Each structure stands twice: as C-alpha cells, then as structure tokens.
Amino acid sequence: MSRVKELQKSLFGGTTSNARQFGMIFTLVAIVLLFQILTDGLTLSPGNLISLVSQYSYILILAIGMLMVIVAGHIDLSVGSIAAFVGIVVANIMQDYSVPWFLAILIGLAVGAVIGAWQGFWVAYVGVPAFIVTLAGMMLFRGGNQFIGNADTIPVPEGFRKIGAGFLPEIGPNTGYNNLTLLLGLVICVAVVVREWRGRATRREMQAEVAPMWISVIRVAIPLVVVVFATLQFAGGRVGTSFPISGIILGVLVVIYGFVTRNTAGGRHIYAVGGNARAAELSGVKLKRVNFLVMMNMSVLAALAGMIFVARSAASGPQDGIGWELDAIAAVFVGGAAVSGGLGTISGSIVGGLVMAVLNNGLQLMGVGSDRVQIIKGVVLLLAVALDAYNKKQGRFSVIDSLMRPFRRDTPTGAESPAEAGQERGKSPVAG
Amino acid sequence: MSGAPVLLEMRSITKEFPGVKALSDVNLVVRAGEIHAIAGENGAGKSTLMKVLSGVYPYGTYSGEILYQGTESRFSDIRASEHAGIVIIHQELALVPGMSITENIFLGNEPGRGGVIDWKIANRRATELMAQVGLEEDPDTLIKDIGVGKQQLVEIAKAFAKDVKLLILDEPTAALNEADSQHLLDLLRGFKLQGITSIIISHKLNEIAQVADSITILRDGRTIETLDIKADGVDEDRIVRGMVGRELHSRFPDHTPNIGEVFFEVRDWTVRHPISAERLVAKHSGFTVRRGEIVGFAGLMGAGRTELAMSLFGRSYGTYVSGQIFKDGEEIVLKSVSDAIEHGLAYVSEDRKAIGLNLLDDIKTSMVAAKLSKISKHGVVDQVQEYQAAESYRKSLRVKAPTVDEGVTKLSGGNQQKVVLAKWMFTDPDLLILDEPTRGIDVGAKYEIYGIIQRLADQGKGVIVISSELPELIGLCDRIYTVFEGTITGEILRKDADPELLMKQMTSVKKAQRA
Ligand SMILES: Nc1ncnc2c1ncn2[C@@H]1O[C@H](COP(=O)(O)OP(=O)(O)OP(=O)(O)O)[C@@H](O)[C@H]1O
Ligand SMILES: [Mg+2]
Numbered sequence: 035m036s037r038v039k040e041l042q043k044s045l046f047g048g049t050t051s052n053a054r055q056f057g058m059i060f061t062l063v064a065i066v067l068l069f070q071i072l073t074d075g076l077t078l079s080p081g082n083l084i085s086l087v088s089q090y091s092y093i094l095i096l097a098i099g100m101l102m103v104i105v106a107g108h109i110d111l112s113v114g115s116i117a118a119f120v121g122i123v124v125a126n127i128m129q130d131y132s133v134p135w136f137l138a139i140l141i142g143l144a145v146g147a148v149i150g151a152w153q154g155f156w157v158a159y160v161g162v163p164a165f166i167v168t169l170a171g172m173m174l175f176r177g178g179n180q181f182i183g184n185a186d187t188i189p190v191p192e193g194f195r196k197i198g199a200g201f202l203p204e205i206g207p208n209t210g211y212n213n214l215t216l217l218l219g220l221v222i223c224v225a226v227v228v229r230e231w232r233g234r235a236t237r238r239e240m241q242a243e244v245a246p247m248w249i250s251v252i253r254v255a256i257p258l259v260v261v262v263f264a265t266l267q268f269a270g271g272r273v274g275t276s277f278p279i280s281g282i283i284l285g286v287l288v289v290i291y292g293f294v295t296r297n298t299a300g301g302r303h304i305y306a307v308g309g310n311a312r313a314a315e316l317s318g319v320k321l322k323r324v325n326f327l328v329m330m331n332m333s334v335l336a337a338l339a340g341m342i343f344v345a346r347s348a349a350s351g352p353q354d355g356i357g358w359e360l361d362a363i364a365a366v367f368v369g370g371a372a373v374s375g376g377l378g379t380i381s382g383s384i385v386g387g388l389v390m391a392v393l394n395n396g397l398q399l400m401g402v403g404s405d406r407v408q409i410i411k412g413v414v415l416l417l418a419v420a421l422d423a424y425n426k427k428q429g430r431f432s433v434i435d436s437l438m439r440p441f442r443r444d445t446p447t448g449a450e451s452p453a454e455a456g457q458e459r460g461k462s463p464v465a466g
Numbered sequence: 467m468s469g470a471p472v473l474l475e476m477r478s479i480t481k482e483f484p485g486v487k488a489l490s491d492v493n494l495v496v497r498a499g500e501i502h503a504i505a506g507e508n509g510a511g512k513s514t515l516m517k518v519l520s521g522v523y524p525y526g527t528y529s530g531e532i533l534y535q536g537t538e539s540r541f542s543d544i545r546a547s548e549h550a551g552i553v554i555i556h557q558e559l560a561l562v563p564g565m566s567i568t569e570n571i572f573l574g575n576e577p578g579r580g581g582v583i584d585w586k587i588a589n590r591r592a593t594e595l596m597a598q599v600g601l602e603e604d605p606d607t608l609i610k611d612i613g614v615g616k617q618q619l620v621e622i623a624k625a626f627a628k629d630v631k632l633l634i635l636d637e638p639t640a641a642l643n644e645a646d647s648q649h650l651l652d653l654l655r656g657f658k659l660q661g662i663t664s665i666i667i668s669h670k671l672n673e674i675a676q677v678a679d680s681i682t683i684l685r686d687g688r689t690i691e692t693l694d695i696k697a698d699g700v701d702e703d704r705i706v707r708g709m710v711g712r713e714l715h716s717r718f719p720d721h722t723p724n725i726g727e728v729f730f731e732v733r734d735w736t737v738r739h740p741i742s743a744e745r746l747v748a749k750h751s752g753f754t755v756r757r758g759e760i761v762g763f764a765g766l767m768g769a770g771r772t773e774l775a776m777s778l779f780g781r782s783y784g785t786y787v788s789g790q791i792f793k794d795g796e797e798i799v800l801k802s803v804s805d806a807i808e809h810g811l812a813y814v815s816e817d818r819k820a821i822g823l824n825l826l827d828d829i830k831t832s833m834v835a836a837k838l839s840k841i842s843k844h845g846v847v848d849q850v851q852e853y854q855a856a857e858s859y860r861k862s863l864r865v866k867a868p869t870v871d872e873g874v875t876k877l878s879g880g881n882q883q884k885v886v887l888a889k890w891m892f893t894d895p896d897l898l899i900l901d902e903p904t905r906g907i908d909v910g911a912k913y914e915i916y917g918i919i920q921r922l923a924d925q926g927k928g929v930i931v932i933s934s935e936l937p938e939l940i941g942l943c944d945r946i947y948t949v950f951e952g953t954i955t956g957e958i959l960r961k962d963a964d965p966e967l968l969m970k971q972m973t974s975v976k977k978a979q980r981a
Pocket of ligand 2: 512513514557636879
C-alpha cells in the first residue's frame, strides 16, 4: 500500500473503504478555494457565507430526506410542490385565521405528515412505484398551492419569518462578535474532540486496531481549524447578522438523522431494504413500514423546507419550490448515493449539496448569468458522477463516491466491474 | 490426453485485489479436446482464474501471460475472449428472467442485419441449439418459467450460439439435482467428441472423477498440482488430499445424537402457490422435530421443500390455506418473519446471494442483521457489542477474512455461507431450518459446517436440513422425510436410510401419509 493510501486510511477510519470520503471533502475544499481566488476573497467573506447558508439550508434539509428515500430504493419528485403547498397553507391560516406562528409551524408539519402518509400509503401498501406516486403528487400539490392561493402570493407575519431570515440574537457583553455564534462554535469544537476521543475508546473496547495518536490529532485539528475560522466569519459579520436560524435547524437535523441512519436499528433497516429487499424481509424487517415511514418523513421535511423558504422570502407564492426536487436529488447523487439504493450517507449528501451550492454561489458572485450557471451545474453533475464511474471501473480510488460513514455503511471495497456486477447481482452505484 | 496439443497455457498469473492476493504465480495447461477440471477450497481462486482467462478482469489488471492457440492473448473484455472462442458460464446464471429462451440465447449476439433481428433465423437456430443441448421446451417459454436445470442448458446453448472452442463452466451443477447433473455431464462428453475443450469447476468431486481427463488443484491462490485422472489413478480422496493438503478420513464428523422429546410439530400444513391459486405447493403436510435432532428433507428439485419451509417461516411464501404449528406443546401463529424469529425459528435460505445477504453490507452488519434487538438499546445499535459478536463468529466459524469490516461481496462462496449461518445462529433459534446449507461449498468447509450443525443439535436445538444431496442427508440426519410434489411421502430413520429407498419415496406418492 502506498504512503498516501495509508495516510488516507488512517485519517478517515479503520477500513480502506472509509478512505473514500477523502476525495469528497477534498473536492469541496478545492471548489471553495478556487472560488475564493476567482472572486478575490468574496466567497469566504462573512456576508457571503451567511447568505450561502440561509439560501441553501432548505435544499440541504430536503437532501436529508431524499437521501433516505434514495437509499431505500425510491425517489421523490413531489418535494418542491409539497413545500409550496404547505407554505401557502401556513401563510393562509396565519393571514385569514390569525393563527399564531408557532402553532402554524406545527400545523404545517402536520400537513406534511398527512401528505407523506398519503404518498407512503400508495408506495408501501399498494405498491405503486414512488416515481409515479410522487409525479402525481408533484402535479397534485402544485395545483393545490395555486388553488388555495388563487395563484397569488400571501405574505407571512414577522415572527414566522425568523425561521428563514432570522439570526442568532446579540446577547451578552460586546466582544465585537456575535456571542451566541461564538458559543455555538465552541460547542462544535468540543463535540469534534469528544467524538474522536469516544471513537478511540470504542475501538479499544472492541479490541480492534486503534489509529496512532498523531492520526487522531490531525483528525481533530483540521476540523477545528475549519470550525474556528467559520465561527469567526459568521460571528464577525455585519451587526444584526450572524449564524442563520435555518442553518441551526439544518445542523440539528443533520446530527439527528446522521445518528439515526448510522446507529439505530431503524436506520439499518432502510439500508437493508434498499440493498436487498427480499433478504431484508426474510431477516424480519417490516418492508412496508420502512417504505411508508421513509416516504412520510420526506414529506415532513419538505413541509419544513417550504416553511423556511416562505419565511425567508416573507411570502408564499405559486412559483415556490419549483425544481427543488432536482437540486435535492443532485445533491444526493453527487454525494455518492446509488440509484439502485442501499448506498449513501447523510453527510455525503450534505457535502454533495454544498459542492453544488458553492458552485452556484461562486458563479453568481463572478457575475455569470443564471443561464450559464445552469449549464455549468448540469455539466458538473454529469462529470462528477461520470468520473466516479470511470474510476470505479478502473478499480481506482473513487473521488465522488468518497463518502463518510465513520464506522460503517461504506461501499464494500473492491467494487466490481460492471460485467461482474451483473452476474453477482450486485448493486451498481449511480456511477457504475 | 497428454499427447494432444496444448490449447491454452496460463503462465504465472498473479491477481491482487485491494488487500488480498487472490492468485499468485498460477499456471494452467489445458490440452485441446480434453475436459479439464479445476478443484480447490472456497476462496482458492478458481473463479478468479477463470475471470482472468475470459477477460472479466482485463489485460493489465493481472500479471502473467495467457497463451491461447499458440499466441499470447490480451483480452480487453469478455467480448474479446468470446471472439476467440472462449465462453464462460458463471457461477451465478446470467439470464434475463422475463425474456424467452430464444431471446436469451441470442442476447447480445442477435442474428439479423442492421440491428433488425431476423426472427426466422433466430428461431430456427434456437431450435437447433436446443436440440444440441437436449433441451425440450418451447423456445418461446420465458426463462422464469423453467427450472434451474433447464436454465443451465439455455446458458450452454447460448455459449454454442457464439461458436465456442473453449467452454468454461463455473460450478454448473451446484444447483442441479442428480438427474440434471448427469445430463449435463453427458453433454460435456458429447462436446468432447465434437472437439470442444471444456474447463469445469466443481465441488462435487465424484463428478470430476467421473468426467474429467485431467485436473488442476489450487490452494490459497497457488497451483498445487496437475494430474491426469486416468494415468495417475485419481479418485475423490486423492483430490481432497490435494485440496486441503492432508488426508480427510471421513466426510462427516463423528456424532452421537442426544435426542429429546418432540418440541416442534406441524399439522395439516397446506399452502397455495402465490400466483396460480389452484396449485398447492404444500398439501396437508405434517411433521415433527425433537430437541437435539437433525431432521432431513429429501426431494427432487421443485418438490416443494423450500416452499414448505418458507411458508412456515412467517408465511414468506405463497398463501396460507390451513395448518397449525405447535412449539413446546402450544400452538403458535407466525404471520410475519419477525413473529417467526421471535418464536425461535431461523431459516437459512438456499440462495444466499439473492435472498440471504445484502451484498452491500460488511460482515459484521450482515451477521447481526436478523436480530438487531439483541445488541441495541432503545433502537440504538451498540457498535462494540456488534463488533465483538461478529468477531467471535468469525473466529469460531473460521470465516476467511482479515476483519469483520470487510464487505461480504469480497468473500468466496463458502465463506459467505458461513456468514449467513452466523447471521441465524446469532438469533439464538430453537429450530434452525437450513436450505441447501452446503451448496457450492468445498469438502473441508462442508465438514466444518456439519460439525457446526451437530453442535447446534447438541445444544438442544432442532435442526432441519433440506438437501438435494442424498449422501449428505444420510450422513448427517437422524431422521429423513421425503417430499414429492408438496406431499410428505415418507419418513425414514437413519439406520434404514439408503439412497435407493429414499429415491423411491421421493418420486412417488404411493406411500403418501395423509395427516
Ligand atoms: N472482487 C473482489 N474483491 C476482493 N477480493 C476478492 C474479489 N473477488 C474474489 N476475491 C477474493 O479472492 C479470493 C479467491 O476468490 P474466488 O472467488 O476466485 O474463489 P473460488 O475458488 O472461486 O471459491 P468458491 O469455491 O467459493 O467459489 C478469495 O479470497 C476472495 O475473497
Ligand atoms: Mg468460485
């Protein structure tokens, strides 16, 4: 094994397969640095970072749900329409019935759950392919949005706007920074250290090989540098702005769903269903229930994303959420999930989503028109996945499918060539 | 055979996968017109060697050279090797279930002009090819509607459509019953007369001894020896010695059963076929299992043993019509697989790749998959316990893998089977149903698996073994039921069991005992 590989291996986990996440993060860093140079430092400026987060948090929230849908072997085309539908319902009840905003949020989530149950019912219990059910849902709820809103926009009240346009408030002594953002950064730093430390303890407890200390130091040091830098940028922006509330919602969801997919029985069942449904069923996994919950969960997250968007733009309109499903799906696939299901991670999808977001944002900063941005994004999506496919076919280190499941859920290494994948009845990842 | 010219020579072939050296310096010499067998334990590198030969692993991904018909060949893919007349039939069949026999035979090789298939030629050629391999079936029949034996023949017909000179068969008879296997071996002999050379990989050593002219034995990715079957007087024991590197005195471990009282009973079990409702796959079947007992189910392919077992296991197959299950004297109703697991049943399926394993998983995840509750608290999986449980199975079952973090696709067939066994042992079952537990498994590993089965029985569990190999049932089981077309036609104690008697009851309903 070459030195580089060995280093990758030790930096990113116990098994060779974990080394794959290396390339993914590497890609993101490269893109960020590239735009940092091309935009003369605008990309990493506080103002831009803040708007990046608030502008893409709802897409990333969708990507979380979409990852689980795709891992289970389905797809959801209706998320944009559901987001728009819930947005208009919530705006409407707040305007016409003066429902308080926090209650409206709960109602919005409940509407999402009902819609999700509806779609999950068709997918799981009737057996209609999710592609069809959600294609129908896409039309149904887009129409529903325009029906309720009379194809018009409805404004939302101030309190509600916080979830989309709000920031961590200024409290405490004047330090020249936003204190809560600093605190948040500190908490994340501690979490990074504790996580690594506990990871080591776990490996030791398993009596498995533990990486040398210096590896752990690097694994902690690099994220710490990033977090400290980001904290200072977010905390040091224009007064009144700081880390967006929507970013916090996203962060909490990533932590929760990351844990659920990685460490719980329920999460494993999703992967099992997507990897081999029949085998999962014969192992006692309740196939229908898993499919139902995955579809339902997606709609709840879509409802949340829709409300955050409405809050951010201060009104709900008939064009909300158009094309979101495609952005979310792109994030998941750039993040290394397999079209055929069973593979992919939350963190991978988030990184994939960030790659697309930074690309979009950087091009905009450079003054590239939205027409050309679309073209470039399309080409990047295709090339990213194609390069990955090519690398896999050559049996080389794969760049995009370099996902992280700190201790599990990686593509087993030695991914097969297509010919072999066929007869081994293996799953070919999106790329292969 | 030693006089015939050399058709193929593979010289010091080395093939590495990340972290595993599957082949190191392997040499293989095959003479024109012979049937050359390749034997070796699971994971010895047999399939890998054949994949190198047939271009699945293209030139450049291995080292060493391939001399074919006197010239060095560098195949860039399967098409290139097929062009040279080398056709491989893989361990797992590669047919499209929803297409007809004709369509499958010519898939990727369609006769016609400008991309338009000439169905007249195709049908005529298909009929010829089918006659050549002795397949009597309507060429328009869909693949999914014919049995494995016939599917295997379609694969061979497909190879013949490609003008084959060297035919490679990777465990062609693993899933076939005795009659179908015999038919296939006869075919190979016929091909020899037509001048076609064959390479056959098999774990059924009696077949090798019967049909092959010479044999190359691999062990741990190295060539051990090449023998001439007749000249060297090779028999099964000789092959085993080469494979495992020592004498194996018996095929079954010694075992004194310690049989207790009946604890599991099935009465009047009747199940309908999932699609054609008028067909019954199990007809008023009843049987018992005692604690510490190994019970065999003998029957021809398609007799309904798998269907019976799966329908018992949480109604995983067909539509329930009638019947009761009793465990420890009480009736239990198993409406789902999780009910069945909860009540201490485990079913190890015959098709580990299609329905036994999630091939995307690693070893540890696979091993604990059927009873996550055992290692989780409030739904959160304890990774330490998971790792330790998997490690202990890896060691006790001697799964050939460096760690349990390894992906299961990387394992050879026998080791995958051990992973599946571990997966169900982990559920602590009272009744373990094993469907073809040693299919595609080498003699050494079989011995180990028999040992594992016996130890499970000694712990007071009941074990049901479904097998198409009569010697296996006779050697392993304390009692054997015979099944014919969904009906249990007989019950034979170990001391009375002999192949002829079993065969008779497996093929007739005369002695059918209605519950
Ligand atoms: N794609 C792969 N990636 C990594 N290792 C592999 C791969 N394929 C095979 N191996 C390893 O190479 C070795 C040889 O495997 P191979 O499939 O050739 O064995 P085999 O002799 O055909 O065994 P069996 O009788 O079980 O079919 C095994 O150790 C296996 O784990
Ligand atoms: Mg093999």
